[in-house]
Amino acid sequence: MRTPIFRRQIFNFIWLALTGMGAILLWLREAPAQQTETKEKFIELSLEDVTRLALENSLDIQIAKFDAYIKRTSLEKAESLFDTFLNARVNFSRNKKMQTSSFLGSDEKEHGFSVGIEKKLPTGTTLTLDAMGTKSRSSSLFVTLNPYNEAEAGITLQQALGRNFFGLADRASIKITKLDIENSEFSSLDDMEKILADVQQAYWDFVLRDTQLVIAGQMFKSAETLYKIYQDKFERGLTEESELLAMEALMTKRYTEVIIAELEKETAKNNLFFLMNSGSFEEKVVPKDQLMTEAQSVNLYEEVKEAVASRRDYKRKQNELKSKGIEIVVNKNALWPEIDLGASLSRNHLDANRSRAWEGLGKNANDEFLVELRFKVPLENRSARADLAKSNLEKEKLLLGLKKIERLVLKEVHDAVNYVNIMQNQVSLYESIVKMHEKKLDKEIERLNYGRSDADTLIRYEEDLLEARRALSSYWHQYRGSLIELERAKNSLLDRYWQEPL
Incomplete structure (x- = not known):
């Protein structure tokens, strides 16, 4: 049977080991800040910063621009019909x-x-x-x-x-080419907006991982405090060894969670740098923006009104209808001798x-x-008649497609608005839930001082608080993402940050 002196020596050794781990962890957290000038470089990034860097440097955005540039060359080819x-x-x-x-x-x-x-000449x-x-x-x-x-x-x-009455067909081909070029530009802008949304989402992923690292550090300190309390009570013979071991296991678990959170933060940072095509993977980043902000609900009517005026797929379909109208006029003229x-x-x-x-x-x-x-004079003129019938049918199809896009805009904006409002409500609820769990854990720690609590209850309450904090940070992250998706649904995200001509 172990003597009290032997037990005290064992737990002193355990305490020294855990203190050493804590010191190592603290060094891992503080060493980069102390070595900024020698080895590592810290930079601060905000949402505005990463958006600007992405617009300037992103390879995907540059590729999307070239799709429009390449399409523009078709105009000169179409106008070559009037070359000398x-x-x-x-x-x-x-x-x-x-x-x-x-x-x-x-x-x-x-x-x-x-x-x-x-x-x-353009007159034919x-x-x-x-x-x-x-x-x-x-x-x-x-x-x-x-x-x-x-x-x-x-x-x-x-x-x-x-x-081709007075060059009608010749001029029509150029008009259709210009509409095709405009549609290509709309497609490139859509691609750029999606890439920009991915960059912003990657930034909030990084902020989420940074927040979760802070939560993991706070929970480690809380577990460390509980362990000290139980170590003191054990040394005074007020608790069992199993209770102390449970707290030691909890503290070790929290320590591993901090390490995993550090890794996830680093991975999120590297992904952000990759999408921006900027920054060195060795650099350390500090986010300027907080994940938590003042969550606000949005109005469906105002968002739909803005979406109708800015949706590029709706404008593309309208241009396709214009092109088809021009084609029908040309095909009608083709019936002439x-x-x-x-x-x-x-x-x-x-x-x-x-x-x-x-x-x-x-x-x-x-x-x-x-x-x-x-x-x-073609006596049957079957080819021209077939082309005209085909064009009229395609126009009817495009009108149905336009109507479908109108419904799609309403659906997507409606879903995006609902998602924003639900996430805002979830954030509000979980903020109160976190406060309840914090208060519950504090009250249980007070009961521990009077010998009216046990390790299992404290561990369970601490797990409840950890899960609530993680859920709150996750809902904040989803709220930030829902705002990005709402801007994408309206096709207004890119216009908010980029007003230059393509």
Whole structure:
């Protein structure tokens, strides 16, 4: 049987060991602050800071921006329909074939060049300007001017009067491209907003882990206090050894919980740095914001009103409807026959001298004028009719999709508002529950001083308080997250922090 002196030596040893663990823990908590200038660097971060850093540095946000930048290049491609083309040609020919008439020469030479500019206008007009120079030589004795130079200049116009009436289809393709680009920008902004929400959520995850570390430290100190009380009572013979061992186990358990909380905080910090693409994983971070704040309920009507004005998926669907309306107009025009009006005016001058040939263009009206009207009528026109029917059906489908998005906006905002209000209510309830458990534990400790309590009851009450504090911090965390989700449901989170053009 152990003597009281032997027991006292054992528990003195246990006390020294636990005191040593406490000192190590305290050093682990305070050493980084003492070595800030030498090894580790502490930085303070707020929600505003991490949001700004994410907008500046996040790789995911930069990738989302490039999706819009790439789509913008399609506008220049669509407008290339109205590019100006420069045409040029140089030729040489010699004909020594046997001829059927003696009036024709047996040896003819010709060399020349031509240069022209061709451009299609937004009105559907194709304009061509040409200039040609030719020098000809013949062995025929019946050629009046031999050799001779011919200078010729002309202008040609082609105008669509039926299908693609005055460039209707050409301009429509550019309008649709612009709407597609705007929709791509909306999609990129949605992606950026989601990434920003993830960063903010990661920040509140870090704040939660920091809060839970503080709670774990407080519960360790509380368990340490209870252990000291029971050690003193044991040394005076007022309690059993099993009671003291139970308190020792509780204190050791609380110590391990502090270590796990430290690890979880470090993991949350590294995840935050990864999403921001900023900061060094060796740096120590102190959050400026507290998890607890003044929780407030939100008004459903005001939130829905804001969401209707800012939801990007609703705007995208409206743009799709506009594009489809333009497409229907084009498809209706495609039912028309092809009617093309053509007109050309050309003038030439001949002279033995090349310079005088070109100078004579302005002095002599050796003109040729041509006007023509061409028709091409598809008798069945089944392709155009099918395209028009398809476009009308797709428009009806888009109208139903728009109605669905309206319902979706109401549902998502309604759910988000309910979640915020429920979390606000849960926070309020658990704040009172934590106070009850704190008061309950304090009263039980008072009973312990009068010998009217036991270790099992104290441990159970302490566990109740720990769980209540953890639940309160979790509800605060969910409340913070619910506000982020509400902003996302309204598509207003990104606009709150970023007003620059994309």
